Amino acid sequence: MLWFGSVISLKISLGLREGDRKINIDELLEQAQMLTFDAARPAHQTIHGWLAELIEAGLLPSGSKLPAERQLAGALGISRMTLRQALDTLQHEGCLTRAVGRGGGSFISEPRASVDISNLMGLSAQLLKSVHSASSRLLGSETGPAGRSAADALQLPPGASVHRIRRIRYAASTPVVLEDSHFPAELFPGLLGHHLTGSLYAVLGEQYGLAPFSSTEELNPSVAGTANSTLLGITPSTPVLNIKRTALSEDGRPVEYSEDVIRTDRLRIIVSGRLDPSGK
Numbered sequence: 001m002l003w004f005g006s007v008i009s010l011k012i013s014l015g016l017r018e019g020d021r022k023i024n025i026d027e028l029l030e031q032a033q034m035l036t037f038d039a040a041r042p043a044h045q046t047i048h049g050w051l052a053e054l055i056e057a058g059l060l061p062s063g064s065k066l067p068a069e070r071q072l073a074g075a076l077g078i079s080r081m082t083l084r085q086a087l088d089t090l091q092h093e094g095c096l097t098r099a100v101g102r103g104g105g106s107f108i109s110e111p112r113a114s115v116d117i118s119n120l121m122g123l124s125a126q127l128l129k130s131v132h133s134a135s136s137r138l139l140g141s142e143t144g145p146a147g148r149s150a151a152d153a154l155q156l157p158p159g160a161s162v163h164r165i166r167r168i169r170y171a172a173s174t175p176v177v178l179e180d181s182h183f184p185a186e187l188f189p190g191l192l193g194h195h196l197t198g199s200l201y202a203v204l205g206e207q208y209g210l211a212p213f214s215s216t217e218e219l220n221p222s223v224a225g226t227a228n229s230t231l232l233g234i235t236p237s238t239p240v241l242n243i244k245r246t247a248l249s250e251d252g253r254p255v256e257y258s259e260d261v262i263r264t265d266r267l268r269i270i271v272s273g274r275l276d277p278s279g280k
Contacts, residue, residue, distance in 0.1 A: 023059045025067050032075035043078050044085035051086065055095050055108055066096075066106040092239070094265040109265075110172065136197040139166040139231075143185055143192065150182040153246045153257035161185035163192055165200065168231055171266060175232050178261040187255060200256075201247075210255050212247035219243055219269075228261050239264060 023031070035050055037043050054060045066072060066087075073083040087106055090096040098106050146154065146162040154162065162182045169177040181200065183191055187210060194203050205211025220242045229236045241264050247256040262269065 022061050022064070023054070025065075028054075028060075029067060029071065029075045032072060033077075035076060044082050044089070047076065047078070047083060047086035048089050051090060052093075052095060055090075060108050062108050062110045064108040066108075068105065092265070094268075097265075110174065135170045137168045137170070138196050139168060141165045141192045141196060146182065149244075149259075150257045153244075154182065154184050154254040156184060163188060165192070165196055167197070174263075174266055176263045176266045178228055178231055179258060180260070181256055181258040183256055184254070187253070204255060210249045210253070212255055213250040215245055215247040217243050217245045217271075222261075224261070232261070232263055234263060234265075241269060 031050075035046070037046050051060070051066075060066075067075070069080050069083055069087075073080045076083065087096060087098070091098060095109055096106055097109050098104070141164065143161055143163050145159045146156050150156075150162055151158060151160060154160075156162070161184075163185055165179070165181045165183070167179045167181075168175050169179060183204075185191075188204065188208055191203070191208075194207065201212055222240055222242045223237045224232060224234055224240045226236050228240070229238060232240075234240075241262040243258075243260045243262060245256070245258045245260065246254055247258075249255050
């Protein structure tokens with residue numbers, strides 16, 4: 001019998017360090033047959049804990065394919081519906097990706113990158129620090145009258161011109177963020193002539209002396225629509241996080257309004273803060 005909490009103990013007793021050894025499908029099915037269920041705990045939670053611990057320990061590395069649902073459920077002695085509950089949870093946690101059709105199945109995901117949305121060092125720098133690989137793809141750029149939301153956030157009069165820049169941001173080779181950013185054209189003449197797939201915040205600071213100094217964010221959980229899901233490489237109705245952000249320069253002027261769509265299965269969102277010394 002094998003309790004899911006004994007996975008680490010088994011690894012230590014064999015003298016293995018993290019990353020030294022991976023288990024194959026036959027070994028996974030053998031463990032599944034030995035797994036013991038507690039009547040006081042739902043079976044899908046036990047299965048989730050067992051697989052999550054194997055992933056955390058590095059015994060199931062990124063890209064590994066799990067056995068077919070029918071095969072794994074049979075080894076566990078449970079229904080496929082119960083197994084799917086555990087796999088659904090792992091997928092929502094970003095530990096698992098699932099594909100249909102020929103070559104489909106359940107695969108162990110790459111570790112999620114971490115991004116602190118309250119940190120104005122820029123998304124590219126944070127992704128580079130977290131996963132050592134980040135890039136952007138420009139979807140479009142134009143100058144035109146600000147829409148109502150952008151005008152209100154940037155404190156512009158109706159019809160004022162803004163530069164709009166739409167990009168996809170990648171962590172490694174995975175699309176993780178859709179950005180739709182707006183910048184006051186009066187403050188940033190010629191902005192669209194600069195390199196737009198690098199750090200826009202660096203351009204604002206180095207070329208115009210108006211680097212973002214603070215920001216406010218509005219976070220709203222949502223689901224991906226058809227257009228966004230195609231760009232992000234996910235299925236429609238996948239949970240995402242919508243963030244509306246207004247960035248201010250050091251003198252308090254709004255310099256950017258952005259509406260972002262974030263894949264929460266691939267990005268871990270962090271919000272940091274400081275305690276006001278006055279206690280207020």
